Amino acid sequence: MATATLHATDTHDHEHEHHELGFVQKYIFSEDHKTIAKQYLISGIIWAFFGGAMSVIFRLQLGFPNMDLTWLKPVLGQWIVEGKLEKEFYLALVTMHGTVMVFFVLTAGLSGTFSNFLIPLQIGARDMASGFINMLSYWFFFLASIIMFSSLFIETGPASGGWVIYPPLSALPQAMPGSGLGMTLWLSSMALFIVSQLMGGINYICTVINLRTRGMSFTKLPLTIWAFFFTAILGLLSFPVLLSAALLLIFDRSFGTSFYLSEIYIGGEALPNIGGSAILYQHLFWFLGHPEVYIVLLPALGITSEIIATNSRKPIFGYRAMIGSMMGITCLAFIVWAHHMFVTGMNPFLGSVFMFLTLIIAVPSAVKAFNYITTLWRGNIIFTPAMLFSIGLVSLFISGGLTGIILGNSALDINLHDTYFVVAHFHLVMGAASFFGLMAGVYHWFPKLFGKTMNKNAGYIHFWFTFVGVYCVFFPMHYIGLAGFPRRYYSFTALGNGRMEAFVDMNMFISIAAILTFLAQAIFAVNFFYSIFKGKRAPQNPWNSTTLEWTAPIEGIHGNWPGEIPAVYRWPYDYSKPGSSVDFIPQNVPYSATPESNFPEENEEIANEKEIEGLLDIQNSAYSH
Amino acid sequence: MSALHAPAVPEKLTWTGGSEPLKASYGKLMMWFFLLSDTFTFSALLVTYGMIRYSQQAYEGAVEKFYFSTTHWPIPEKVFESVPFLHGMSLPLVFVGIMTFILIFSSVTMVLAVEAGHRNDRADVEKWMLWTILGGFTFLGSQAWEWSHFIHGPELALAAKDAAGNAIEGANLVRNPYGPPAFADLFFFITGFHGTHVFSGVILNILIFFNTATGLYERRGHYEMVEKVGLYWHFVDLVWVFVFTFFYLV
Numbered sequence: 001m002a003t004a005t006l007h008a009t010d011t012h013d014h015e016h017e018h019h020e021l022g023f024v025q026k027y028i029f030s031e032d033h034k035t036i037a038k039q040y041l042i043s044g045i046i047w048a049f050f051g052g053a054m055s056v057i058f059r060l061q062l063g064f065p066n067m068d069l070t071w072l073k074p075v076l077g078q079w080i081v082e083g084k085l086e087k088e089f090y091l092a093l094v095t096m097h098g099t100v101m102v103f104f105v106l107t108a109g110l111s112g113t114f115s116n117f118l119i120p121l122q123i124g125a126r127d128m129a130s131g132f133i134n135m136l137s138y139w140f141f142f143l144a145s146i147i148m149f150s151s152l153f154i155e156t157g158p159a160s161g162g163w164v165i166y167p168p169l170s171a172l173p174q175a176m177p178g179s180g181l182g183m184t185l186w187l188s189s190m191a192l193f194i195v196s197q198l199m200g201g202i203n204y205i206c207t208v209i210n211l212r213t214r215g216m217s218f219t220k221l222p223l224t225i226w227a228f229f230f231t232a233i234l235g236l237l238s239f240p241v242l243l244s245a246a247l248l249l250i251f252d253r254s255f256g257t258s259f260y261l262s263e264i265y266i267g268g269e270a271l272p273n274i275g276g277s278a279i280l281y282q283h284l285f286w287f288l289g290h291p292e293v294y295i296v297l298l299p300a301l302g303i304t305s306e307i308i309a310t311n312s313r314k315p316i317f318g319y320r321a322m323i324g325s326m327m328g329i330t331c332l333a334f335i336v337w338a339h340h341m342f343v344t345g346m347n348p349f350l351g352s353v354f355m356f357l358t359l360i361i362a363v364p365s366a367v368k369a370f371n372y373i374t375t376l377w378r379g380n381i382i383f384t385p386a387m388l389f390s391i392g393l394v395s396l397f398i399s400g401g402l403t404g405i406i407l408g409n410s411a412l413d414i415n416l417h418d419t420y421f422v423v424a425h426f427h428l429v430m431g432a433a434s435f436f437g438l439m440a441g442v443y444h445w446f447p448k449l450f451g452k453t454m455n456k457n458a459g460y461i462h463f464w465f466t467f468v469g470v471y472c473v474f475f476p477m478h479y480i481g482l483a484g485f486p487r488r489y490y491s492f493t494a495l496g497n498g499r500m501e502a503f504v505d506m507n508m509f510i511s512i513a514a515i516l517t518f519l520a521q522a523i524f525a526v527n528f529f530y531s532i533f534k535g536k537r538a539p540q541n542p543w544n545s546t547t548l549e550w551t552a553p554i555e556g557i558h559g560n561w562p563g564e565i566p567a568v569y570r571w572p573y574d575y576s577k578p579g580s581s582v583d584f585i586p587q588n589v590p591y592s593a594t595p596e597s598n599f600p601e602e603n604e605e606i607a608n609e610k611e612i613e614g615l616l617d618i619q620n621s622a623y624s625h
Numbered sequence: 626m627s628a629l630h631a632p633a634v635p636e637k638l639t640w641t642g643g644s645e646p647l648k649a650s651y652g653k654l655m656m657w658f659f660l661l662s663d664t665f666t667f668s669a670l671l672v673t674y675g676m677i678r679y680s681q682q683a684y685e686g687a688v689e690k691f692y693f694s695t696t697h698w699p700i701p702e703k704v705f706e707s708v709p710f711l712h713g714m715s716l717p718l719v720f721v722g723i724m725t726f727i728l729i730f731s732s733v734t735m736v737l738a739v740e741a742g743h744r745n746d747r748a749d750v751e752k753w754m755l756w757t758i759l760g761g762f763t764f765l766g767s768q769a770w771e772w773s774h775f776i777h778g779p780e781l782a783l784a785a786k787d788a789a790g791n792a793i794e795g796a797n798l799v800r801n802p803y804g805p806p807a808f809a810d811l812f813f814f815i816t817g818f819h820g821t822h823v824f825s826g827v828i829l830n831i832l833i834f835f836n837t838a839t840g841l842y843e844r845r846g847h848y849e850m851v852e853k854v855g856l857y858w859h860f861v862d863l864v865w866v867f868v869f870t871f872f873y874l875v
């Protein structure tokens with residue numbers, strides 16, 4: 001066994017290990033990555049319920065336009081007018097649902113939780129490179145959350161121009177109530193959010209580069225870490241562009257500039273602004289907006305790689321191809337943004353360039369999908385709830401990805417742009433898939449996060465309700481979109497001489513499915529919070545996994561490992577290795593300890609083990625400030 | 626820090642983990658990645674400048690006959706031709722040239738401060754940091770003058786003229802007699818955003834100077850903080866070169 005891990009001699013002198021931290025330092029302004037991860041997770045879950053509740057309210061309007069909503073008055077107050085949802089508030093709900101889900105749940109809640117939790121534990125580091133900046137990152141996010149949340153309660157309502165907040169609608173307070181104070185709060189909140197992302201991302205990148213334990217070369221990193229690494233790079237390079245876009249918009253709104261405004265009439269009156277370009281905003285926005293979908297999706301894909309390999313008891317198929325495809329997706333993510341703008345009057349030639357680049361993404365995506373399937377193929381599959389959610393992710397990723405090929409086509413997009421077809425596409429491939437990744441991650445790492453186990457049966461029920469529910473919600477939307485229903489509309493009564501009424505039943509079906517799916521999440525919430533306090537104590541390595549986090553004590557101590565950090569000798573996917581008597585060999589087991597299962601080239605690596613162990617002093621010196 | 630005391634890592638183990646593969650502490654790496662990120666912030670703004678500028682009418686006549694009008698983009702030499710104390714003299718881009726020189730000069734003194742840090746020479750670090758801070762403040766002061774001159778308009782003797790031959794008044798975010806409103810909007814926003822960076826840099830420099838003067842880095846045994854802030858300062862200078870090129874030269 002790994003000799004290095006068994007040394008109990010505590011050579012590193014972490015002075016803060018010897019005194020107890022106060023409550024505030026331990027649970028609130030904590031610099032420990034594990035605590036920060038939990039803070040992100042719980043904030044994300046709370047936001048997810050708000051975001052989901054908003055969607056349920058506007059689904060009521062879409063599925064049952066004649067329903068009497070007076071019973072919602074205690075919650076929504078003035079936003080219910082004569083038993084009907086106020087039209088402006090409908091737009092606000094759509095906007096806030098998008099903002100909350102994309103940024104607060106699937107960016108902060110997903111990547112914030114698992115990058116923070118898993119990077120130090122899986123690469124063998126005592127904590128993030130800078131615990132202080134990591135803490136600031138969370139509290140900036142918290143402040144952003146508070147501001148965004150408070151905008152729900154102001155009289156003119158929260159931002160209502162869609163989560164993309166295109167000017168001139170968002171730039172002119174007189175354009176709609178939601179473009180007033182609500183938009184100001186949205187912009188302030190997002191500016192803080194971007195700062196938070198920046199601090200988090202810089203930390204993730206530097207930690208992965210500098211704090212890998214001895215032996216943990218980049219080609220021995222678990223795919224989760226690769227995914228978080230690419231995610232951080234995407235965020236690092238795209239969020240600043242959104243910051244610039246938002247700052248310019250703030251100036252247009254509050255200081256009379258005309259960056260995005262030109263020749264606009266409101267209520268028959270001409271505005272003085274000339275010379276700006278609203279399309280410019282779209283370019284800047286989508287330079288973030290497209291990478292953002294991968295910021296949301298890549299961590300989920302990384303988590304899935306890990307869980308599928310573990311629970312198939314098989315090495316991941318095509319480890320290097322997985323890294324390569326993620327790298328490809330990361331690079332392509334920066335040069336396809338204009339596929340969101342095919343109908344802005346863009347030069348058709350330029351459109352076909354962006355179309356071509358967009359369709360290339362199908363290649364790395366397909367590589368990933370096939371690698372998941374081939375990993376599952378003839379595997380010794382163990383259907384844990386985490387595994388089910390991971391397989392569910394693969395399913396959603398494929399069915400949502402296929403429509404991406406259709407939408408990436410600049411000619412077809414003319415017809416489908418801003419219809420429910422688009423809504424169906426991105427909810428499957430990015431929304432639901434990433435949500436499934438988040439859920440898979442929570443079920444899989446819950447024993448590590450809280451030292452307890454979640455109820456398995458509740459997990460199964462939660463999965464099946466969610467999986468069937470998500471398809472029932474989003475699959476019919478494709479038809480509605482093909483029929484020409486535009487997204488974000490309050491009602492369809494005036495469209496097409498009543499022709500649209502043909503889809504009333506389908507809209508009703510979607511709404512019922514959405515409500516049931518939302519309610520099913522209560523099973524998760526109860527299971528989650530109950531298990532934190534009352535769950536069964538988890539074993540140290542419940543899934544017989546190979547990665548380093550399972551070698552750390554279950555209590556989650558400060559500094560992660562009581563003695564030396566374990567060294568790493570092998571890749572993270574030695575499951576069911578021929579010749580081995582056990583069906584998994586952890587990363588910290590040297591090849592010299594497993595002569596019965598080594599491949600010839602691995603026998604050669606035994607000679608290097610001394611060198612890897614020799615790096616211990618250098619590694620320790622990094623921690624002795 | 627770590628890299629300074631640790632035994633050397635054999636080259637073939639550089640990326641094997643357990644050490645700093647780029648020979649840079651995490652703090653320095655973080656600064657590098659922050660600057661990479663900030664590059665994208667500024668790039669977005671300069672792209673904005675490019676897109677808006679080239680959607681506007683350019684002045685097509687002879688340079689001698691140039692007049693200010695809101696219908697064509699002004700020639701920068703005609704807008705920025707004043708220097709403090711030299712009343713009535715047309716000195717196109719001289720003042721901004723001096724500003725640029727001051728900023729680049731402050732980068733040089735920053736290099737010297739970093740170099741003094743490598744020698745653990747506290748007195749020298751203090752000296753060169755002071756010069757850097759002075760350079761930063763001078764730049765900010767000059768920019769304030771440049772701004773207020775642009776806001777208040779040229780003095781009558783220089784008499785910037787519009788098409789009708791009338792002397793024009795100054796610009797602000799809403800009104801700009803020098804050219805299309807976007808000219809003033811972009812000028813104020815981008816040079817202001819850069820100026821904010823310079824200002825933060827000066828604050829950081831003062832902190833560094835203070836910590837050096839109290840002997841904090843001497844006790845710590847290294848002056849890496851000077852290097853990190855130095856990186857930021859050089860970056861801010863580099864960005865200015867681009868801003869200067871875009872606004873004054875192109």
Ligand SMILES: [Cu+2]
Binds near residue numbers: 290336337339340
């Ligand atoms: Cu896209």
